[in-house]
Amino acid sequence: MSDLCKEINKFGKGVGNAARYRIIEALIKGRKTVNELTRIVKLSQPAVSQHLKTLKACDLVIDERRGKEVFYAVNTEYTLKLLTSLVNDMSKQKKKPPNKGAPRKNQIIILNH
Numbered sequence: 001m002s003d004l005c006k007e008i009n010k011f012g013k014g015v016g017n018a019a020r021y022r023i024i025e026a027l028i029k030g031r032k033t034v035n036e037l038t039r040i041v042k043l044s045q046p047a048v049s050q051h052l053k054t055l056k057a058c059d060l061v062i063d064e065r066r067g068k069e070v071f072y073a074v075n076t077e078y079t080l081k082l083l084t085s086l087v088n089d090m091s092k093q094k095k096k097p098p099n100k101g102a103p104r105k106n107q108i109i110i111l112n113h
Helices: 003-015 018-028 034-041 045-057 076-095
Strands: 061-066 069-074
Touching: 003 018, 003 045, 003 076, 018 034, 018 045, 018 061, 018 069, 034 045, 034 069, 045 061, 069 076
Parallel strands: none
Antiparallel strands: 061 069
């Protein structure tokens, strides 16, 4: 498995849960504390904290301590780098001559309309 594939898999784990996706949506609008996130996404504090732990492990969220409070934000640098790499990789694949015959295992087939 390529490094890019591993990173996309990690990204999928982060956004593949509705609650984590709602947390990311809230963080896209700006930095938030756990308490702010619990009010926005309507989950308990322990649940939000657990989801944030997963999002941090997936590199999708970063945290910053300011005094006694911890603020969370989307890791835009990582996310943009990952998505740019994916687009570049897909562009390279599109330029390759078409594969004749049956699709290979795990091959994504893009249909042009």
